[in-house]
Amino acid sequence: MPTLWIALFALVLSVVGYALGRRRAMVSADGDIRNLHSRPNYYGVNAALTGLVPAFLVLALWTLGQPLFLQNSVSGMISDAQIEETGSLGLVMSDVRRVADGLDQAVAEGAMDAETAGNVRIDLTDVRARLGEVGVALGSAVSQETLRAAQAYRAQSSFGDLLKTIVVLGIALAGISYAVMRTNATFRARNVVESGVRWLLIAAASIAILTTVGIFLSLIFNTVEFFRLYPAGDFFFGTTWQPSFTGRGGSSQLGVLPLLWGTFYISLIALAVAVPIGLFSAIYLSEYASPRVRSVAKPLLEVLAGIPTIVYGLFALLTVGPLLLRVFGDDTVGWMQGGTAVMTAGLVMGIMLIPFVSSLSDDIINAVPQAMRDGSLGLGATHSETVRQVILPAALPGIVGAILLAASRAIGETMIVVLGAGAAARLSLNPFDAMTTVTAKIVSQLTGDSDFSSPEALVAFALGMTLFVITLGLNVLALYIVRKYREQYE
Amino acid sequence: MTDATAHTTPEPGSKSSILTVDPHTAKRHAAEGRFKIYGIIAICIGLFFLAALLIAIVSNGTRAFTQTRVVLEIPLVAAEIEAAEAYIVKTSKYNDLVGEALTGAMSDAGIETEMEPKELLMMLSGSAGANFRNFVLENPDAVGGSHQFEFLASSRVDGYLKGRVTREALVDDKNLDAAHLDLVDQMREAGLVERSFNWDFIFGADASESRPEAAGIGVSMLGSFFMMLVVLAFALPIGIAASIYLEEFAPQNRFTDLIEVNIANLAAVPSIVFGILGLAVFIQVMHLPQSAPLVGGLTLTLMTLPTIVISTRASLKSVPPSIRDAALGVGASKMQAVFHHVLPLAMPGILTGTIIGLAQALGETAPLLLIGMVGFIASNPPDGLASGFLDPNSAMPAQIYEWAKRADPAYYERAWGGIIILLLFLMTMNIIAILLRRKFERRW
Numbered sequence: 001m002p003t004l005w006i007a008l009f010a011l012v013l014s015v016v017g018y019a020l021g022r023r024r025a026m027v028s029a030d031g032d033i034r035n036l037h038s039r040p041n042y043y044g045v046n047a048a049l050t051g052l053v054p055a056f057l058v059l060a061l062w063t064l065g066q067p068l069f070l071q072n073s074v075s076g077m078i079s080d081a082q083i084e085e086t087g088s089l090g091l092v093m094s095d096v097r098r099v100a101d102g103l104d105q106a107v108a109e110g111a112m113d114a115e116t117a118g119n120v121r122i123d124l125t126d127v128r129a130r131l132g133e134v135g136v137a138l139g140s141a142v143s144q145e146t147l148r149a150a151q152a153y154r155a156q157s158s159f160g161d162l163l164k165t166i167v168v169l170g171i172a173l174a175g176i177s178y179a180v181m182r183t184n185a186t187f188r189a190r191n192v193v194e195s196g197v198r199w200l201l202i203a204a205a206s207i208a209i210l211t212t213v214g215i216f217l218s219l220i221f222n223t224v225e226f227f228r229l230y231p232a233g234d235f236f237f238g239t240t241w242q243p244s245f246t247g248r249g250g251s252s253q254l255g256v257l258p259l260l261w262g263t264f265y266i267s268l269i270a271l272a273v274a275v276p277i278g279l280f281s282a283i284y285l286s287e288y289a290s291p292r293v294r295s296v297a298k299p300l301l302e303v304l305a306g307i308p309t310i311v312y313g314l315f316a317l318l319t320v321g322p323l324l325l326r327v328f329g330d331d332t333v334g335w336m337q338g339g340t341a342v343m344t345a346g347l348v349m350g351i352m353l354i355p356f357v358s359s360l361s362d363d364i365i366n367a368v369p370q371a372m373r374d375g376s377l378g379l380g381a382t383h384s385e386t387v388r389q390v391i392l393p394a395a396l397p398g399i400v401g402a403i404l405l406a407a408s409r410a411i412g413e414t415m416i417v418v419l420g421a422g423a424a425a426r427l428s429l430n431p432f433d434a435m436t437t438v439t440a441k442i443v444s445q446l447t448g449d450s451d452f453s454s455p456e457a458l459v460a461f462a463l464g465m466t467l468f469v470i471t472l473g474l475n476v477l478a479l480y481i482v483r484k485y486r487e488q489y490e
Numbered sequence: 491m492t493d494a495t496a497h498t499t500p501e502p503g504s505k506s507s508i509l510t511v512d513p514h515t516a517k518r519h520a521a522e523g524r525f526k527i528y529g530i531i532a533i534c535i536g537l538f539f540l541a542a543l544l545i546a547i548v549s550n551g552t553r554a555f556t557q558t559r560v561v562l563e564i565p566l567v568a569a570e571i572e573a574a575e576a577y578i579v580k581t582s583k584y585n586d587l588v589g590e591a592l593t594g595a596m597s598d599a600g601i602e603t604e605m606e607p608k609e610l611l612m613m614l615s616g617s618a619g620a621n622f623r624n625f626v627l628e629n630p631d632a633v634g635g636s637h638q639f640e641f642l643a644s645s646r647v648d649g650y651l652k653g654r655v656t657r658e659a660l661v662d663d664k665n666l667d668a669a670h671l672d673l674v675d676q677m678r679e680a681g682l683v684e685r686s687f688n689w690d691f692i693f694g695a696d697a698s699e700s701r702p703e704a705a706g707i708g709v710s711m712l713g714s715f716f717m718m719l720v721v722l723a724f725a726l727p728i729g730i731a732a733s734i735y736l737e738e739f740a741p742q743n744r745f746t747d748l749i750e751v752n753i754a755n756l757a758a759v760p761s762i763v764f765g766i767l768g769l770a771v772f773i774q775v776m777h778l779p780q781s782a783p784l785v786g787g788l789t790l791t792l793m794t795l796p797t798i799v800i801s802t803r804a805s806l807k808s809v810p811p812s813i814r815d816a817a818l819g820v821g822a823s824k825m826q827a828v829f830h831h832v833l834p835l836a837m838p839g840i841l842t843g844t845i846i847g848l849a850q851a852l853g854e855t856a857p858l859l860l861i862g863m864v865g866f867i868a869s870n871p872p873d874g875l876a877s878g879f880l881d882p883n884s885a886m887p888a889q890i891y892e893w894a895k896r897a898d899p900a901y902y903e904r905a906w907g908g909i910i911i912l913l914l915f916l917m918t919m920n921i922i923a924i925l926l927r928r929k930f931e932r933r934w
Contacts, residue, residue, distance in 0.1 A: 004876075067777055097777075194825040198739060204731030205740070208752040208799070211792050215763060218770030277532045284529025301536050304543075306920065308853025310887040311547070311909050314894050318902055319546045351539045358536070382518055384525035405758065412760020414856035419894060439762050443859050446769065464766040468759070475758040 021047030273350025278357025316420030554907025720787025805839025
């Protein structure tokens with residue numbers, strides 16, 4: 001991987017820069033530290049950082065930007081007729097990239113020499129067969145135009161890689177020499193380094209913003225692309241979910257309503273399990289339990305929160321599902337047809353959420369001022385009356401916030417529903433039917449798919465967008481409520 | 491006062507006394523007792539679920555750690571091996587040799603059967619011939635003598651000895667007949683079949699769908715390991731830097747508020763959305779290799795970052811301001827005060843938070859499904875560092891998911907076994923975190 005090597009090389013350069021900067025400072029101070037403005041290490045670090053930081057920045061931007069740039073320049077070579085024939089520009093470009101990668105691999109394995117790979121013509125060689133020999137499978141026969149575009153892509157990308165190496169290492173060298181040249185005994189190295197480090201800290205903190213922006217952009221671009229291929233109205237109000245697996249688009253029906261219904265139904269059952277159990281445990285642990293019981297029961301309950309969701313998924317699929325089937329299946333009442341059902345997933349998800357609800361409610365109940373308890377008990381109320389009529393009403397906003405957070409967890413949960421809820425999208429009221437959810441369908445539409453141009457794959461991004469908006473709304477609301485509640489008693 | 495008490499006589503109509511419990515109070519006390527019982531019941535239900543989960547894991551999973559093997563002494567005759575090597579499908583000839591040896595060994599042990607060697611071979615794993623050939627190719631000197639092989643028994647035979655497969659279940663099974671099981675019983679008495687600890691499950695590679703007996707979790711364990719290295723290399727420095735800025739340097743302004751709100755929200759974004767992000771950014775835009783632990787690690791880094799930032803900020807906050815004041819007082823710059831004094835004191839707390847974040851990342855599955863770390867067989871351990879980061883691999887939870895999807899019950903057993911290993915890792919990490927906290931926790 002050349003990028004990694006460039007990075008390592010720049011790193012080595014910066015170590016050399018450190019040594020040079022430090023030495024030059026010592027020399028200019030006549031070997032006496034007291035003549036220096038800053039401690040000698042700062043001069044070294046200054047030289048290293050001045051070289052390394054811009055070089056890494058350029059490297060990262062270049063690595064990100066080069067594919068986009070290539071895409072633009074190569075897509076000019078593709079005629080409208082070709083685009084129309086294949087369906088979309090994205091599809092043609094992914095073909096181009098695959099052919100280019102295939103040629104690269106063929107050269108690397110020695111099946112083709114570099115020159116042939118650059119000049120192969122479709123009427124002389126069967127490229128598809130040749131690439132097939134080295135293990136690169138192409139879907140359809142390669143057209144002359146695609147092949148030419150792929151060759152241009154290869155040529156430009158290898159030129160770009162070369163240029164990248166030169167530019168990045170050049171910047172590193174220039175930065176280091178500039179910093180070393182500036183170094184002398186009166187240079188305020190510490191101040192320069194500290195303001196540089198401060199900017200690095202700000203950059204690290206901004207990654208949180210970048211991540212959110214990244215999530216938003218990656219969802220929005222692909223969602224817009226999806227709505228170009230599939231009408232938005234049919235997506236939001238369609239009551240059938242039937243993706244076709246053969247064609248690209250065409251007969252697929254991608255209505256989100258059955259998925260949303262499945263999601264909400266499962267979450268509802270999960271909350272119906274988790275909220276009473278979690279809330280009563282929290283009340284008991286914070287109001288009644290002796291310190292010894294509390295110190296045992298609370299960590300044990302929280303173990304449930306630390307168990308990975310794949311474990312719950314397997315538990316639903318292999319233990320709870322068959323158990324429910326034995327109780328409600330054809331042998332007894334005949335409500336349940338298979339082990340995977342809304343009930344299975346909801347029940348197990350409820351177990352997962354118990355510690356979530358209980359520890360959040362525990363915090364909130366503990367935040368209710370002691371004076372309110374004392375006042376109520378002093379008036380002669382029993383402990384349970386105090387809890388029900390004083391503490392719970394006071395803690396209600398916080399508890400609602402906690403429940404909303406739990407609901408957002410339940411809606412976004414994936415592994416339990418993928419394994420436990422079934423794959424059929426249907427609008428049904430029977431909790432023992434198999435249904436499916438937004439998250440489960442995101443997984444099934446995207447798993448193992450590297451081609452993001454068909455509506456069947458792109459719909460996953462629209463589903464992701466729906467999920468993101470719903471959970472974000474719930475989280476913001478919940479955090480707002482919890483914060484308001486905290487302020488009330490602080 | 492004494493006068494007053496002397497003159498007061500209880501009114502005849504009222505029977506109320508503080509010493510006797512009236513019905514209303516009794517009702518209230520009963521409600522109190524019930525309320526308390528509800529709480530106890532709720533906790534018991536929670537603990538019951540925990541117990542049920544653990545029992546299910548242990549009772550189903552421990553069986554994956556033993557494996558039935560068939561012990562065969564096979565003479566390595568040079569002529570036979572040369573003949574086998576001359577065929578196109580070499581392993582099938584080697585399979586025939588194993589079959590003959592099995593027939594021979596059974597008649598030596600006094601077990602009578604009318605089955606053909608081909609049918610007897612159904613009791614062995616499909617890889618028996620390949621194992622035999624590999625041994626011969628690796629030890630050409632051994633040809634001419636004989637060697638004692640331990641072949642994996644097929645998953646049905648293994649399941650029978652573990653009590654998972656019954657004779658009734660084999661009626662419609664074309665891989666094994668009930669008659670085979672009678673032979674297995676006799677072979678076990680003759681010492682031809684033995685059950686031993688299954689190191690291959692812990693260190694081995696995944697196998698194809700038809701050979702559950704050969705599947706192991708070792709390669710995906712390496713995949714998880716490389717992913718954790720990536721997470722550690724990115725999330726720890728970035729997380730610490732972000733927390734230091736927010737806790738020590740950030741001015742009170744809108745930009746800081748924006749960052750804080752973002753971190754709080756990212757902590758609650760469903761993990762699968764991070765998978766979509768990883769897919770779009772690292773694979774769709776940057777064209778990093780699909781299924782590579784590098785991509786998985788980067789995706790998990792973004793997911794773990796909020797957790798690490800939140801715990802790091804808490805431990806920075808717990809360092810008392812007097813430390814900063816003392817450093818600033820003797821002439822350190824703000825940056826020096828933080829990096830030389832506050833950070834080292836907060837380090838145990840930061841490490842604890844990081845380990846917990848890593849444990850969370852280790853168990854996460856959903857984002858990995860989207861970036862393609864499932865759906866193929868992780869059959870070869872990566873050779874070298876670069877290949878470890880960049881070659882397609884699986885991860886432990888993704889491997890478990892993969893096994894859970896294969897329909898064979900023998901794979902369910904592997905999935906439970908994989909969960910035991912995964913949970914052992916998580917438990918170890920959490921215990922280390924707790925011990926670190928105990929050892930270095932300071933009360934200021």
